[in-house]
Each structure stands twice: as C-alpha cells, then as structure tokens.
Amino acid sequence: EAGVTQFPSHSVIEKGQTVTLRCDPISGHDNLYWYRRVMGKEIKFLLHFVKESKQDESGMPNNRFLAERTGGTYSTLKVQPAELEDSGVYFCASSLWGPPSAEAFFGQGTRLTVV
Amino acid sequence: GDSVTQMEGPVTLSEEAFLTINCTYTATGYPSLFWYVQYPGEGLQLLLKATKADDKGSNKGFEATYRKETTSFHLEKGSVQVSDSAVYFCALSDQLAGGYNKLIFGAGTRLAVHP
Numbered sequence: 451e452a453g454v455t456q457f458p459s460h461s462v463i464e465k466g467q468t469v470t471l472r473c474d475p476i477s478g479h480d481n482l483y484w485y486r487r488v489m490g491k492e493i494k495f496l497l498h499f500v501k502e503s504k505q506d507e508s509g510m511p512n513n514r515f516l517a518e519r520t521g522g523t524y525s526t527l528k529v530q531p532a533e534l535e536d537s538g539v540y541f542c543a544s545s546l547w548g549p550p551s552a553e554a555f556f557g558q559g560t561r562l563t564v565v
Numbered sequence: 566g567d568s569v570t571q572m573e574g575p576v577t578l579s580e581e582a583f584l585t586i587n588c589t590y591t592a593t594g595y596p597s598l599f600w601y602v603q604y605p606g607e608g609l610q611l612l613l614k615a616t617k618a619d620d621k622g623s624n625k626g627f628e629a630t631y632r633k634e635t636t637s638f639h640l641e642k643g644s645v646q647v648s649d650s651a652v653y654f655c656a657l658s659d660q661l662a663g664g665y666n667k668l669i670f671g672a673g674t675r676l677a678v679h680p
Contacts (some may be wrong), residue, residue: 454608483667492569495653495667504666541609554668556609
C-alpha cells in the first residue's frame with residue numbers, strides 16, 4: 451500500500467511567485483493534515499481536513515496560504531505570493547480515524563526555498 | 566498554550582552507547598505523548614506513544630515513560646546503532662485543550678551515531 455506522497459520534494463522560487471504543493475494521502479484516510487517546519491524549529495500545525503471540509507485551520511499563518519481538498523482525496527497548499535519567511539519543510543499527514551490515539555502517517559515533506 | 570521542549574542537538578554517540586533524549590511538556594489537559602523519527606530522506610514515522618500517566622511506550626529498543634509528576638517523556642535506548650542516526654521529535658496531542666486534532670511538536674533532536 452502506498453504511503454503519503456508529496457510533490458514536489460523540493461521547490462526553489464523567487465519572492466513574489468506562486469507555488470502549489472500537493473499531498474496524496476493514504477487511500478481511504480478521511481483525515482488530512484498540513485504541518486510546517488521553519489528554520490529547523492518546531493514542526494507546527496497548519497490545518498486539518500476531514501474529507502473535503504476544513505476542520506481546523508487555526509495554524510494557517512496568513513491569507514497568502516490557501517489549502518484545498520476537492521473531492522476529499524488529494525490536497526493542495528498554495529502560497530501566493532511567496533515571501534522569504536515561507537521557506538521551510540511542509541509536511542502532510544493522513545489518518546484513518548481522528549486523533550489523539552490514531553497514528554498519523556507522514557509524507558517525506560516538500561522543502562520550499564524562497565529566494 | 567501547550568508546548569513541548571526537547572534537548573538541543575546534535576547528539577553524537579558511538580555505536581552501542583546509551584541514549585537519552587530529554588523531552589518535557591506543558592499541557593492544560595491530559596495529553597497523549599509521542600516520539601516521531603525522521604530518517605534521512607524519509608518522512609516522519611511514529612516511533613512510540615503513551616496515552617496516560619505511567620504508561621511506557623516501546624519500539625525497536627527505544628522506550629519512553631509518561632511521567633506526569635515531572636511532565637516528561639524522555640526517550641531512551643540502551644545500545645544505539647549507526648542505523649538509529651536520525652532526527653527525533655517529541656510531540657503531544659491534548660484533547661482537553663481543544664487541540665485534539667493536532668500534534669504539537671518539539672524542535673527535534675538530531676542524533677548521529679558513528680561506528
């Protein structure tokens with residue numbers, strides 16, 4: 451069974467450009483999460499989908515970030531326009547059941563560099 | 566708010582040495598506690614977890630005990646191998662604080678084991 455897959459693995463863009471990150475969760479997992487690790491610091495929660503609905507987007511830093519999950523399958527995270535401080539590793543995770551006891555399976559992350 | 570603090574790295578050990586990575590937490594409710602590991606080029610993997618006080622999580626020779634009195638969840642291994650070289654993240658999920666849908670991570674500790 452395929453794990454959580456993220457595309458691209460690396461992205462280098464200029465300040466002001468737009469970037470779209472994609473996450474394909476494990477098939478059948480209704481719960482999908484986005485996290486971000488900036489500058490080697492803590493991994494921070496961005497948002498949580500249950501199927502196609504945003505359950506919690508309290509971690510989204512500002513309105514330059516837009517997450518979607520049309521049809522409740524894969525998800526995209528768009529950053530428009532990108533700023534230097536958006537650089538970091540963006541992780542996606544999925545789980546079959548809701549937390550806290552359910553194991554969330556993480557993708558390998560997308561390393562975003564804004565120059 | 567809830568938070569996780571773990572010892573700064575990098576931690577450098579010789580093969581077969583004893584490992585301790587300290588983790589302490591602050592939580593308003595009764596959190597579940599986790600250790601995740603990220604091997605080079607891979608995504609985060611759940612290493613072990615504990616859901617209530619005095620529980621011991623264990624996996625692959627690693628252990629951690631949920632200590633409510635000291636608000637700690639230190640990771641230990643009696644004899645590390647080169648293949649244990651990775652970044653280790655301590656995390657919590659706190660249902661009572663309304664954060665049941667998200668993991669709160671520490672900054673991560675890089676472990677390097679040399680032959």
